[in-house]
Amino acid sequence: MTDKTLLAIENVSISLPPGADRPFAIEGVSLTVNRNEIVCLVGESGSGKSMTAHAILRLLPDRTGVAQGSISFNGNDIAKADEPTMRKLRGGAISMIFQEPLSALNPLARVGQQIAESIITHTKPAPSREAVDARVQELIRGVGLPDPVALARSFPFQLSGGQRQRIMIAMAMANNPALLLADEPTTALDVTTQKQILALVKKLQAERGMGVLLITHDFGVVADVADRVVVMRNGRVVEQGTVDEVLRNPKDDYTKSLIAAVPGARSLTRGDRKITGEPLLDAVGLNKTFITKQGMFLPPRRTDAVQNISLGLKARETVAIVGESGSGKSTLGRLIMRLIEPDTGSVHFGGKDLLSQRGERLRQMRRKIQIVFQDPFAALDPRQKVGDAIAGGPIAYGTPAKEAMADAKRLLARVGLQESAASRYPHEFSGGQRQRICIARALALKPSVLVADEAVSALDVSVQAQVLQLLAELREEMNLAMIFITHDLRVAAEIADRIVVMRRGEIVEQGETQMIFQNPSDAYTRALLDAIPGRAMFAGPGARQAEAASA
Amino acid sequence: MMSTLKSFLRHPTGMIGLFVLLAVVILAVSAPWLFPDDPWDMVGAPFQPPLSEGLWLGSDMLGRDVAAGIAHGARISLIIGVISTLTSLVIGVTIGATAGYFGGKVDEVMMRITELFQTIPGFILAILLVATLGPKISNVIFAIGIVSWPPLARLTRAEFMRLRGREFVQAAVCQGQRPLTVVLRRILPNAISPIIVTGSLAVASAILIESALSFMGLGDPNLMSWGFMIGAARTVIRQAWWMSVFPGLAILLTVLAINLVGEGLNDTLNPRISRKR
Numbered sequence: 001m002t003d004k005t006l007l008a009i010e011n012v013s014i015s016l017p018p019g020a021d022r023p024f025a026i027e028g029v030s031l032t033v034n035r036n037e038i039v040c041l042v043g044e045s046g047s048g049k050s051m052t053a054h055a056i057l058r059l060l061p062d063r064t065g066v067a068q069g070s071i072s073f074n075g076n077d078i079a080k081a082d083e084p085t086m087r088k089l090r091g092g093a094i095s096m097i098f099q100e101p102l103s104a105l106n107p108l109a110r111v112g113q114q115i116a117e118s119i120i121t122h123t124k125p126a127p128s129r130e131a132v133d134a135r136v137q138e139l140i141r142g143v144g145l146p147d148p149v150a151l152a153r154s155f156p157f158q159l160s161g162g163q164r165q166r167i168m169i170a171m172a173m174a175n176n177p178a179l180l181l182a183d184e185p186t187t188a189l190d191v192t193t194q195k196q197i198l199a200l201v202k203k204l205q206a207e208r209g210m211g212v213l214l215i216t217h218d219f220g221v222v223a224d225v226a227d228r229v230v231v232m233r234n235g236r237v238v239e240q241g242t243v244d245e246v247l248r249n250p251k252d253d254y255t256k257s258l259i260a261a262v263p264g265a266r267s268l269t270r271g272d273r274k275i276t277g278e279p280l281l282d283a284v285g286l287n288k289t290f291i292t293k294q295g296m297f298l299p300p301r302r303t304d305a306v307q308n309i310s311l312g313l314k315a316r317e318t319v320a321i322v323g324e325s326g327s328g329k330s331t332l333g334r335l336i337m338r339l340i341e342p343d344t345g346s347v348h349f350g351g352k353d354l355l356s357q358r359g360e361r362l363r364q365m366r367r368k369i370q371i372v373f374q375d376p377f378a379a380l381d382p383r384q385k386v387g388d389a390i391a392g393g394p395i396a397y398g399t400p401a402k403e404a405m406a407d408a409k410r411l412l413a414r415v416g417l418q419e420s421a422a423s424r425y426p427h428e429f430s431g432g433q434r435q436r437i438c439i440a441r442a443l444a445l446k447p448s449v450l451v452a453d454e455a456v457s458a459l460d461v462s463v464q465a466q467v468l469q470l471l472a473e474l475r476e477e478m479n480l481a482m483i484f485i486t487h488d489l490r491v492a493a494e495i496a497d498r499i500v501v502m503r504r505g506e507i508v509e510q511g512e513t514q515m516i517f518q519n520p521s522d523a524y525t526r527a528l529l530d531a532i533p534g535r536a537m538f539a540g541p542g543a544r545q546a547e548a549a550s551a
Numbered sequence: 552m553m554s555t556l557k558s559f560l561r562h563p564t565g566m567i568g569l570f571v572l573l574a575v576v577i578l579a580v581s582a583p584w585l586f587p588d589d590p591w592d593m594v595g596a597p598f599q600p601p602l603s604e605g606l607w608l609g610s611d612m613l614g615r616d617v618a619a620g621i622a623h624g625a626r627i628s629l630i631i632g633v634i635s636t637l638t639s640l641v642i643g644v645t646i647g648a649t650a651g652y653f654g655g656k657v658d659e660v661m662m663r664i665t666e667l668f669q670t671i672p673g674f675i676l677a678i679l680l681v682a683t684l685g686p687k688i689s690n691v692i693f694a695i696g697i698v699s700w701p702p703l704a705r706l707t708r709a710e711f712m713r714l715r716g717r718e719f720v721q722a723a724v725c726q727g728q729r730p731l732t733v734v735l736r737r738i739l740p741n742a743i744s745p746i747i748v749t750g751s752l753a754v755a756s757a758i759l760i761e762s763a764l765s766f767m768g769l770g771d772p773n774l775m776s777w778g779f780m781i782g783a784a785r786t787v788i789r790q791a792w793w794m795s796v797f798p799g800l801a802i803l804l805t806v807l808a809i810n811l812v813g814e815g816l817n818d819t820l821n822p823r824i825s826r827k828r
Contacts, residue, residue, distance in 0.1 A: 339721050366727045379718040383740050393726035441722065 006179055006211040007033040007056065012069030012079070014051055014060065025051040025064060026235040033179065036209040038202065040222045040243075042258065043232035044460040045431070049215050052232070053181045056213075057090050073179065092122045095172035099184040101164035105156040111167045112136050112152025118174045139170040144200055161325070162193035166200065173204060180205070182214045186221065190324040190487055195531040198225050217460050219262045220490070220534030223247055231255045261465040262534065264490030273497060279312035280481055281369075281449055286310070286335055286345035288328075305331040306342070307505040311483075313449065318475065318482040320496030320513075322489055322528065328505040329485045333453045336483065337371050338362065349449075367397055370442035374454035376434035380426035386412070386437050387422025393445045404444075411440040415470060432463035439470065443478065450475075451483045456491060468495055489528055493517060501525050558819045565815015571808035575801075579625035586619035590775040594619075601793050609793045611784060617794060621801050624777040628805065631692055632758040638696030639757075640750050643703025644739075650704070651711025652734055662708070665701045673698035677760055681769045688771040691764060695757045706749055710742035744820035751813035755806040762802050777802050 009032070014025040026048035033039045043049040054060055056071055056078075071079040078089065090096075098104040106114055115136045120126055127135075133152075140148035143166040156164055165185060172180055182201065186194035202225050205212050216222060222229055222243065230240040231252065239252040250256045288306040305328040313319055321329045334340045336347060338354065347354040349365065357365050373379040380389060390408035395401055409419040415436040417429075426434055435455065442450060452471065456464040472495055475482055486492050492499050493513055500510040501524065509522040520526045529535070559565055578585075588594060593614040594605070601609040601617075608617040650661035668676075680694035714720055715738070723737045764770055765778030766785075777798040784794030 337721075337725060339724070363727050363729070366725055369725075371722070371725050373718040373722065375718060379722055381719040381723070381737055381741070384719075384737075392723065392728060396727045396729065396732070438722070441726070445726065 004034045005032050006035045006074065007213070008070075008072045009052070009056070010070050010072075012052070012055060012071060013067045014048075014055055014064055015067040017063040022235065024067065024235055026055070026232075028069075029232070029235070029237055030069075031230045031237065031240065033211040033213050035178070035211050036205070037227040038205055038212040038214055038225050039228045039230060040226035041213060041215045041230050041232060042217065042219065042222055044217055044258075044462060046234075047232040048235040049232050050183055051235075053096070053183055053213060053215055056181060057094060057096060058086050059090075059096075088122070091118050091172070091177075092175045093177055094179045094181065095175070095177040096181040096183065097165070097168045097172050097185050099187050101161060101168045101188070102156060104168055105164060107156055110153055110155055111159070112140075115139055115152070115167070115171045115174055118171050122175045135174070136170075139173055140167070142173065142204070143167070143170045144196075145170075160193075161189050162197060165189060165193075165197050169197075169200065169204070173208075176208065177210065179211045179213070182212060184215055184217070187216070187218075191489070191531040191533070192324060192527060194221075194533065195224075198533070201225065218533060219247070219259050219461070220532065223534035231258065258462060261462040262490070263461065263464065263468070263488065264493050264532065273316065275314050275317045275497060277314055280315045280350060281311075281313040281336065281483075282348045283309065283311045283332075283336060284346050284348075286332065286347070287343045288331055288335060288340065289343055304328075304505045306335060309345075309502075309505075309507055311500065311507075313481050313483060315448065315481055316475070316479050317498065318484055318496050319498045319500060320484040320486060320492035321500045321502055322486055322492050323502035324487060326504070327502040329487075329502050330453055331505075332502070333371070333451045333483060333485050337369060337451055338366075339371075364397075367393070367445040368447050369449045369451065370445055370447040371451040371453060372435070372438050372442050372455040375458055376431050376438055377426075377458075379438050380434055382426060384426075385422065386424055386426060386429075389426075389437070390422070390441045390444045393441065397445070408440070408444060411444055412437070414474075415440045416466075432459050432467060435459060435463075435467055436470065439467075439474070443474065446478065447480070449481045449483065451485070453485045454487070455484075457486065457488065464491070471495065489517075489532055501528065555819050559815055562815040562818055564811050565818070568808040568811025568813075568815060571804055572812055575625055575805050575808065576629065578622050579629050582619075582622035582626055586616065586622050588616075588619065590619040590623040591615060598787075598791055600791075601797075608797050609791070611780070611794045612787055612791070617780070617797055620775050620780050621777065621798055623775045624780065624798065625801065625805075627688070627771075627774050627776045628758045628761060628802070631688070631695065631761045632754040632809075635692045635695035635699070635757045635761075636750055636753045638692060639700035639703055639753060640746070642696065643700035644707045644746065646700070647704035647707025647709075648711050648734055648739070651708035652715060652730070652738070654712070654715070658708070661704075665704050668698070669701045674760065674763065677764060678767065678769060681764055686769050686771055688774060691761060691769075691771060694764075695760050698760070699753055699757060703746065703749060703753065706745060707742065710745060711738055714738045714741055745817075748813055748817040748820060751816055752810060755809040755813070758802065758806055758809075 010030050012029050013027045016023060016025050029052055031039070041049045041052065051060070055066055066079050069079065070077050073089070073094065078086065105111065116132045119132055119135055136152055137148040140151055145151050145163060145166050159167065185201070186197050189197060198221065201212060204210065214225065226243045228240065228242050229246040231238050231246065231254065233254050239246060239250065239255045246255060247259065250259055286306050286309045290303045290305055292301045309332060311319070321332060323329045331340065335342045342355070349369065354365060387405055387408050390411060391401065391404035394404040394407060405422065409422050412421050413419055417433060417436055426437070429437065456467050459467060468491065471482070474480065484492065484495055496513050498510065499513050499516045501508050501522065503524050509516065509520065509525045516525060517529065520529060594616050595603070595610045595614050597610060597612050597614040599606050599610040601607065603609060606616055606618070608621065611617060646661050646665065650658040677694040677698045680697060681690055684690040720733060720737050723733050761770070761776065762778030762781070765776045766782035768782060770776050770779050780798040781795045784791065788795050
C-alpha cells in the first residue's frame with residue numbers, strides 16, 4: 001500500500017494572519033494521491049483548495065504557514081524539509097501548472113527558453129545546449145503542438161490560450177515529475193480547448209504513471225478525468241471517494257448541492273413560453289472589422305470580428321449567443337448596445353433605427369437596452385456606493401433622487417441582497433453579490449432588452465446556478481427579452497429559448513434550444529456539444545450509456 | 552482615503568519632505584511678522600557677512616537683509632509654484648480628458664497641439680512670453696502654466712483611454728449618464744492619483760522656472776524672489792558668497808521637499824506599491 005501512495009497529506013492546517021475571516025485557511029485536511037491516478041480537489045472559491053495545493057510545494061502567501069500536520073511525498077515528510085530540498089522538488093519531482101497561462105509565463109522570454117530553463121535548473125552537471133534543445137522540442141511535440149522548432153522561438157503573447165497552457169504543461173513535464181499539481185488548468189479556456197487539455201493531461205498521466213492532483217470547481221471536469229474526488233468546503237474536506245461513489249451516490253448535502261448546480265442538469269425554461277409576434281430588436285447585416293496597426297513596415301492586421309450577422313429578438317424571448325473566445329459574440333453584444341459602431345448594417349429597436357440616433361435621442365433609447373458585463377469586479381466603480389450606482393441611471397433620466405434610491409433599495413432586496421447594501425462600496429461584496437448588484441443596476445431603468453455578456457462565466461457553479469435562477473425569474477416578472485452571450489452551451493441550454501452558434505464572426509447555426517442539442521446540423525456545433533465536460537455524466541441520454549458501461 | 556493618509560504617515564522620506572515643506576510654508580506665512588520691513592529697504596551696511604549685527608544671513612551689495620529676502624521670496628516662490636501648477640492642471644487635464652474620452656479626430660487634433668508645445672523648448676517660450684507680455688507676476692504664472700501642461704495632458708489622456716474601455720464606465724454610458732457626468736464622476740476620480748503625483752512634482756519645476764526667469768531679470772520687479780537674489784548677486788559671488796548661496800539653498804530645499812512629498816504620494820497612491828507596506 002505504502003509504495004502505491006505518492007503523496008499523503010495528513011491532518012494539515014494552515015494558519016491565516018490575525019484579522020482574516022477565519023483562523024485557518026484549511027483545517028485538518030487529509031488526502032492521498034497514489035501513483036498513476038488523478039485525484040480531483042473540488043470546491044468553490046474560498047474553500048481552501050488552492051491553499052492545499054500550494055502548501056505541498058510551500059508556495060504559501062506571506063504570514064500564512066502550515067500550523068500542524070504532515071505532508072509526505074514518496075515517504076519523506078516535506079512539511080518540515082529545508083528550503084534547498086524544496087527547491088529541488090519544485091519543478092523536479094513535483095511540478096505545478098496554473099489557471100492563467102498568460103500570467104504564469106514570462107512575457108519577455110521565448111517559450112523554448114523558458115522550458116529549457118526548467119531543464120537546466122534541475123540537471124547537474126548542466127547538459128549541452130544541443131541536448132537541451134532536443135529535449136525542449138521533444139517536450140513541445142509531446143504536448144501535441146505542431147512545428148516545435150518555430151514554436152520554441154515564439155513569445156507567450158503570440159500563442160493562444162490553449163497553446164500557452166500546453167507550453168506550461170511541457171514545462172511541468174520537463175523533469176519527468178512523479179506528481180503534477182494542476183490548479184484550475186482549464187478554467188480560463190474555451191470548452192473545446194478545455195477538452196483537449198484535459199485529454200492531454202490524462203494521456204501524459206497514463207503514459208508516465210504520474211499522480212495528478214487536479215483542482216477544479218466544475219463537476220463536469222471531475223466526471224471526465226478523475227479517478228478519485230475530494231470535496232472541500234470552508235477549509236475542510238467534506239467528502240472523498242472514488243468518482244463513481246461521489247458522483248452517483250453523494251453522501252454529503254454540500255456535495256449534492258454542488259452536483260445539482262452543474263449547469264445543463266436542469267432547464268429553467270419549462271414548457272412553451274408563448275413567444276410570438278414581430279421582433280423587438282432586429283439586427284440586419286452587421287459587419288465590424290478591427291484594424292490594428294502592426295508597426296511601420298508591416299501591413300495592418302484585419303480582424304473580421306462580426307461578418308454579416310442578422311439577429312432578431314422578440315419580446316420576452318431569450319436568445320443565447322454561443323461561441324469560443326474570438327468568435328465575435330461579445331463584439332456583437334457591444335454593437336447592439338452601441339458601445340462600438342458597426343461598419344455596415346442596421347439595428348432596429350421597436351421599429352426605430354437605433355444606429356442613426358445621436359445625442360439626446362440616443363440617450364433616451366439607451367434606457368430600454370441594458371447590459372450586464374462578465375467581470376463583476378471591473379463592472380462596478382470602486383469609488384461609487386452601490387446604491388448610487390443603481391440609482392444613477394433613473395436619476396440621469398429625471399427620476400427624483402429620493403424615489404430612485406428607494407427603488408434601488410427595493411431592487412437590491414429583489415436580487416437577494418440587503419437594503420443596507422446601498423450605502424456600501426463594491427469591494428465589500430463577493431463576486432456573486434456584485435453580479436447581483438450589476439443586474440439590479442441594469443434593471444433599475446426597466447429595460448425591455450437585457451444583454452448579458454458572459455454574465456455568469458466568472459462565477460462559481462453554485463453561484464452561477466443562483467444567478468441564472470434569478471435572471472429566469474426576473475425575465476418573467478419584468479417581461480424582459482434577453483441576449484445571453486456565453487461560451488458555455490450548458491448555461492445556454494438552461495436559460496435560452498433559442499441558441500445562435502457563432503464561429504469566427506459568423507453564425508454557423510441557429511435554432512430552438514432543444515433542436516440544437518438533439519439534432520445539431522453543423523459540425524462545429526457538434527464539436528462544441530462533444531466538448532461539454534461531464535456530458536456522459538450529466539447531459540441527457542449519454543448518461544445512461546455510461547452507467548451501463550460501468551455496471 | 553484614511554488608509555492613504557496612514558500609509559503616507561509611515562513613509563519616511565515623504566514625511567521628511569512634508570516637514571521641510573511645512574517649514575517653508577510657515578516661513579512664507581510669517582514673513583510679514585518676522586521681517587515687517589520691506590525686503591527692498593536698506594537696513595544695514597552693504598556686504599555684511601552672515602551673523603553680523605542684526606543680519607543673520609548678512610546683507611547684499613545695497614545693504615538689504617538677505618534673510619528678509621529669503622522669507623519674502625518664499626511667499627512668491629510658493630504662490631507662483633502652486634498657482635501656475637493649477638493653471639497647467641486646468642489646461643492639461645481638460646485637453647487630456649477631452650482627447651482621451653472622445654478619441655478619434657478630436658484626439659488627433661488635441662495631440663498635435665500638445666506636440667506643438669512639446670517641441671518648443673519650454674523655458675525659451677516662457678522667456679518669450681514674459682518678455683512680450685511684461686514682467687508681472689500674473690504673466691509669469693501664465694507663462695509657466697503654458698509651458699508645463701503637456702506632460703499632464705499626456706498623462707491624463709493615457710489614464711482616460713485606459714478607463715474609457717473599462718466596464719464600469721461603459722455601464723455608466725449605458726445607464727444614460729451624460730458624457731460630462733461620466734467624465735467628472737466616473738473617470739476622473741479613478742484617474743486622479745497619478746495626476747496628483749505629477750502635479751505635485753510640477754510645483755517643484757514651476758519654482759525652478761520662476762527662479763530662472765527672475766535670475767535673468769524677468770521676474771516681477773516689485774516682488775523679492777530667490778531667483779532675483781541669486782541673479783543680482785552673481786557678479787559678486789567671489790567676494791560675497793552668502794548673497795547667492797542662501798537663496799540657492801532655499802530653492803534646493805524647497806524643490807527637494809516637494810519632490811520627496813511627490814514620491815511619497817506616488818508610493819502611497821499607487822496600489823501596487825502601497826499594499827506591500
